[in-house]
Amino acid sequence: MIPDEHEVVRHVPYQKIIFDEQENIIGIFPHAYALRKDEPQLSVDWLDYYDGTRDEKLKAVLQGLQASKGIGKKSALALGNVMAIKTAARNASSINLRISYAPNGTNKAHSLIHNINNDELQLLEALATEGFADIRQVRSI
Numbered sequence: 164m165i166p167d168e169h170e171v172v173r174h175v176p177y178q179k180i181i182f183d184e185q186e187n188i189i190g191i192f193p194h195a196y197a198l199r200k201d202e203p204q205l206s207v208d209w210l211d212y213y214d215g216t217r218d219e220k221l222k223a224v225l226q227g228l229q230a231s232k233g234i235g236k237k238s239a240l241a242l243g244n245v246m247a248i249k250t251a252a253r254n255a256s257s258i259n260l261r262i263s264y265a266p267n268g269t270n271k272a273h274s275l276i277h278n279i280n281n282d283e284l285q286l287l288e289a290l291a292t293e294g295f296a297d298i299r300q301v302r303s304i
Contacts, residue, residue, distance in 0.1 A: 165262045167246035169211040171274055172224050173295055177237040180298075188298050191241055193287035196279065196295075204275035209264055210242065212272040218304075223272070225304050230269040236302040241295035248276070248294035255289035256280070 179195035
């Protein structure tokens with residue numbers, strides 16, 4: 164399990180980002196945290212797997228993601244504290260999420276969030292608004 168005081172990062176495609184009129188990011192659509200049909204857990208990356216400042220760790224996460232899949236400059240990375248994610252889920256839907264380290268291939272920081280339920284819209288909303296509170300557009304990293 165990833166320690167509660169650590170952070171994880173979720174890649175969010177451009178289509179799932181909420182922008183204002185000036186193209187500033189103001190949020191993430193809740194369905195960005197829903198499982199795909201072939202996905203039993205939600206993929207994230209463990210920010211604190213890497214050493215360095217928070218910005219250096221975020222750059223390392225981005226490099227790992229870029230090595231494993233295509234990442235557009237208009238997409239975003241949403242950062243969340245593990246305890247904040249678990250608390251948001253528990254408060255919204257009484258679901259106890261688990262977050263585990265699960266490296267795969269070239270992405271050494273890959274991790275998984277277990278127990279996501281797509282039918283729990285309040286859970287997805289809580290993850291989008293409370294769990295992953297810090298959002299960075301890829302082109303600014």
